[in-house]
Amino acid sequence: MRRDKAILAAGLLAGAGLAAATHLIGLGWVTSLSVLLASAVLVRGGTYLYFERYLAFKTLEDFRSEKIFHECIACGACCHLRVNLGKDDAERILTYAKESGINEVVIEKSGSRLWLKRNSGRCCFLTYAGETPRCQIYPIRPVACRLYPLIP
Template sequence: MEKRWVATIDLETLEVEHDPTFKFKCIENCGRCCYELEIPIRDEDIVRIEELGYNAWEFVDYDKMFYRGDKFLSYALKKRPFDGGCVFLDPETKRCRIYHHRPLACRLYPFVFVKNGKKMEVYVKMDSFCPGLNHPEGEPVTREFLLREYGDVIEEYRRKIVKRSE
């Protein structure tokens, strides 16, 4: 996987340094990532989706597992056997049935957040199948973009920094 640095956010001041040459726009009803990627699903994601009335056996692929070294991280989101799409992707409209409750990995894609001390580095996965990368109508990964799209994720990391310094 090729990844490219697009921004760094200071978790104390929320100042952002970004690459002004990169722009991103998620293309509505594209769904390419829902076919191409294996999505890790965290325990928190499973609980949130079960609260919608789904049973974990319907959407967790217990045969696919993600590891970092020898440490188990999570299972994967199930794919449909007939076309390889995510079980929550409507095959006709290409819309996610649980969009507002989707797993964090889905929400972050194509971005990868890497905490480095009191800074959060933001990279983008340069997947050839994603038409939103460097899209002419896209927007740069500025402070406004990061806080609008990922403000809750950033705030969660900020709270962890405050707890450690107390």
């Protein structure tokens, strides 16, 4: 956390220093304010990009090492999202579908991305046992489903 605050403070100081330098070399207040605004936008964008990538990686790394974990409560919430599939997910699901005798289309392609097929706004593998939602591919479910709700 200390490192994160230091990066943010350094970015803010750099922006303020740049604005002060433009004023001191005689470019005037309007120019220095526009430089300050532009540098603030760049620093903020860069800082958010850094934190987004750093924290996402850290969360996934912690999840994989079981520092962070989520236990499925069979609520079916993840089954109503559009699930993006990695190559490994797609191969695993297609193999399972063949072995299970599922002859319908279960994976859709859109551009270069693969998605789990949806029926009426829900995953094609979602079934119900009474009122309880059940995933037909739970043991081999995609990474996106495993990470829900940590990474929706």
